[in-house]
Amino acid sequence: MRIRVGHLYPDYLNIYADRGNIAVLAQRAAWRGHELAVKPVSVGDELQPGEHDLLYVGGGQDREQALVAVDLAAKADAVAQAVSAGAAMLAVCGGYQLLGRFYRDREGRELPGVGILPLHTIAGTRRMIGDVLLQCEWAGRTLAGFENHAGRTILDDGAEPLGRVVSGFGNDGSSGYEGCRAGRVVGTYLHGPLLPRNPWLADWVLAQALAHATGGEPADLTPLADELEHEAYEVAAQRARDRGGRF
Numbered sequence: 001m002r003i004r005v006g007h008l009y010p011d012y013l014n015i016y017a018d019r020g021n022i023a024v025l026a027q028r029a030a031w032r033g034h035e036l037a038v039k040p041v042s043v044g045d046e047l048q049p050g051e052h053d054l055l056y057v058g059g060g061q062d063r064e065q066a067l068v069a070v071d072l073a074a075k076a077d078a079v080a081q082a083v084s085a086g087a088a089m090l091a092v093c094g095g096y097q098l099l100g101r102f103y104r105d106r107e108g109r110e111l112p113g114v115g116i117l118p119l120h121t122i123a124g125t126r127r128m129i130g131d132v133l134l135q136c137e138w139a140g141r142t143l144a145g146f147e148n149h150a151g152r153t154i155l156d157d158g159a160e161p162l163g164r165v166v167s168g169f170g171n172d173g174s175s176g177y178e179g180c181r182a183g184r185v186v187g188t189y190l191h192g193p194l195l196p197r198n199p200w201l202a203d204w205v206l207a208q209a210l211a212h213a214t215g216g217e218p219a220d221l222t223p224l225a226d227e228l229e230h231e232a233y234e235v236a237a238q239r240a241r242d243r244g245g246r247f
């Protein structure tokens with residue numbers, strides 16, 4: 001199967017190796033006989049709803065977010081149509097913040113968001129940095145990654161977090177939750193990149209994208225050995241545990 005990916009703003013939003021998530025998805029798809037066709041969609045480019053099975057956006061500093069926010073907000077309808085038609089989406093940190101209603105950065109500028117996730121973000125003075133460990137009850141799994149953000153993300157009542165913080169700051173350093181999930185859309189602060197050390201989430205994202213590509217339901221992908229991936233996870237998870245404390 002050919003999985004069509006729209007990589008939003010790869011030239012602006014790509015820190016802490018976030019583009020590595022695309023490489024992982026491409027390799028894990030190939031190991032199952034699928035092909036990932038990645039199209040960059042940046043400032044001034046058109047986004048056609050229905051053109052992609054998966055949309056991906058990485059993280060970035062306030063400056064880069066300010067350079068793309070207006071363009072992304074102008075694509076809000078296309079993004080909303082794409083995900084309501086079943087396209088999957090993965091957004092990391094700065095990209096995650098711009099999926100909410102707005103991000104007020106450290107200079108007080110209110111950057112518009114696309115509003116497909118029920119949340120908003122306000123930058124604080126202290127950055128929240130370090131290794132993170134999450135418990136994802138919805139999947140019966142854990143996630144390990146790295147966070148570095150000034151933004152405090154506030155989920156609306158009833159919004160679904162990606163996971164409960166076992167170690168780290170998470171969305172805002174006080175709620176005890178990290179990320180947000182709405183159907184096939186996942187937003188998270190976890191860099192690293194995230195997917196090489198969390199292969200189950202990579203496969204979950206691939207399965208959602210494949211479901212869109214085939215018009216069917218998400219199906220389990222053939223299991224892989226993932227020895228190196230599990231080792232990488234263990235190292236990251238142990239660093240997070242050693243860091244200790246939720247805040």
Ligand code: GLN
Nearest residue numbers: 059060093094149150151
């Ligand atoms: N600029 C945003 C913040 O500081 C996002 C940072 C990031 O993507 N790592 O919160």
